[in-house]
Amino acid sequence: MTDSILSLIEEAMEADEGCIQLGQPLEWDSLAVVAFMALVDERLNKSLSADKLNRCETVDAVVELVSA
Amino acid sequence: MACAVPETVHEVLDLADQFGIDAIKKIIASTGVERRRVVADGCASDLCAAAAQRLFSDLDVDPGSVDALIFVSQTHDYTLPATACVLQERLGLPVSAAAFDVALGCSGYVYGLWLAASLLSSGGSRRVLLLVGDTVSKLVAKTDRSVAALFGDGGSATLLDHDESAAPLPFVLGTDGRGANHLIVPGGAFRDRQGTQKTLDDSDVRGRFDLYMNGAEIFAFTLKRVPELVAALHGATNTSSHEIDKYVFHQANRFMLQHLAKRMKLPVEKVVLNVQNFGNTSSTSIPLAMSTACVEQGGRTNGCYMLAGFGVGYSWAGCVAQLNDMWISPLTIMPKVGQ
Numbered sequence: 343m344t345d346s347i348l349s350l351i352e353e354a355m356e357a358d359e360g361c362i363q364l365g366q367p368l369e370w371d372s373l374a375v376v377a378f379m380a381l382v383d384e385r386l387n388k389s390l391s392a393d394k395l396n397r398c399e400t401v402d403a404v405v406e407l408v409s410a
Numbered sequence: 411m412a413c414a415v416p417e418t419v420h421e422v423l424d425l426a427d428q429f430g431i432d433a434i435k436k437i438i439a440s441t442g443v444e445r446r447r448v449v450a451d452g453c454a455s456d457l458c459a460a461a462a463q464r465l466f467s468d469l470d471v472d473p474g475s476v477d478a479l480i481f482v483s484q485t486h487d488y489t490l491p492a493t494a495c496v497l498q499e500r501l502g503l504p505v506s507a508a509a510f511d512v513a514l515g516c517s518g519y520v521y522g523l524w525l526a527a528s529l530l531s532s533g534g535s536r537r538v539l540l541l542v543g544d545t546v547s548k549l550v551a552k553t554d555r556s557v558a559a560l561f562g563d564g565g566s567a568t569l570l571d572h573d574e575s576a577a578p579l580p581f582v583l584g585t586d587g588r589g590a591n592h593l594i595v596p597g598g599a600f601r602d603r604q605g606t607q608k609t610l611d612d613s614d615v616r617g618r619f620d621l622y623m624n625g626a627e628i629f630a631f632t633l634k635r636v637p638e639l640v641a642a643l644h645g646a647t648n649t650s651s652h653e654i655d656k657y658v659f660h661q662a663n664r665f666m667l668q669h670l671a672k673r674m675k676l677p678v679e680k681v682v683l684n685v686q687n688f689g690n691t692s693s694t695s696i697p698l699a700m701s702t703a704c705v706e707q708g709g710r711t712n713g714c715y716m717l718a719g720f721g722v723g724y725s726w727a728g729c730v731a732q733l734n735d736m737w738i739s740p741l742t743i744m745p746k747v748g749q
Binding site for chain 1: 436437440556624625626627629630633634665669672673
């Protein structure tokens with residue numbers, strides 16, 4: 343599950359494969375946040391709270407939010 | 411129906427000097443907006459008046475026959491009086507006409523149809539002129555990347571007549587004010603008239619009189635509400651995507667509409683998209699999409715249309731309309747708006 347979430351973050355940020363890892367701070371713009379929400383909705387069939395996602399400052403926090 | 415847009419075109423790529431070419435290309439790829447029509451000094455009422463005059467001319471309608479005028483906009487001319495009153499005189503409508511404003515945005519066109527249909531079916535009116543328009547470009551801070559490349563201006567006029575034989579026009583409407591702060595111009599009205607209160611966030615890219623949009627919250631709202639709205643309309647009319655000829659949604663942005671269409675498994679060729687050349691025109695986006703994407707250079711249209719508006723408020727409204735030879739005028743390009 344963690345690997346697929348990392349992969350979705352990379353896809354949303356249009357980042358190279360493998361460059362997003364646990365333990366990293368996360369700096370993404372509003373387009374990437376919305377793209378990530380859409381990917382999670384489409385691939386994992388989950389609706390994320392925008393408020394909680396906006397407050398995530400690390401990759402770990404996003405993984406925890408999506409895994410919950 | 412008729413629509414009018416300003417002559418002035420702003421290319422989104424021209425914002426590359428300000429935000430960087432990579433960022434702008436990314437925004438265009440996501441929103442689908444390549445250019446927008448924006449007013450210089452004009453108002454939504456100017457665009458709506460031009461659309462109404464075009465419609466009167468094309469259909470040879472006597473303005474004196476209109477007995478109700480509804481003006482839907484969030485960018486009215488004055489704090490008071492109601493813009494509808496100004497438009498009554500400007501368009502030559504009789505003094506016996508009812509005229510009033512409705513302050514809604516993305517859901518405003520369908521709300522206006524609902525009000526007009528209610529007036530006609532109750533016998534309160536025989537001929538309603540629905541004017542829906544916005545100039546949101548005037549509310550956007552040029553330094554705010556989240557909205558600077560998104561919004562365009564436009565106005566529309568829709569004429570609705572009482573007809574005993576008209577098909578039913580079912581509506582689904584809704585409101586959730588918990589989303590009010592996620593798409594808002596906080597200053598300038600009466601909560602914060604001078605724009606002196608604290609800003610909504612720490613950003614220095616916009617002021618209290620500028621539009622603030624929390625894109626993630628708006629997206630979460632649409633993901634939840636729009637599929638429910640569409641399902642409710644299908645249920646209320648006992649239809650599926652097979653019976654609907656066109657889905658005309660509020661043209662928020664391409665990314666959102668394409669995602670919603672995919673999620674709801676709607677046939678992509680039935681989902682109208684026209685943000686490329688006009689951007690998000692708020693309340694005008696549904697009639698503008700109909701007038702530019704459903705007919706070419708004006709003409710009559712037929713078929714079963716699902717219209718759905720959703721956004722600022724939060725507010726949403728949808729209907730399923732069976733159109734029979736509905737006239738749509740060629741798009742009016744309005745020079746020197748406001749002069």
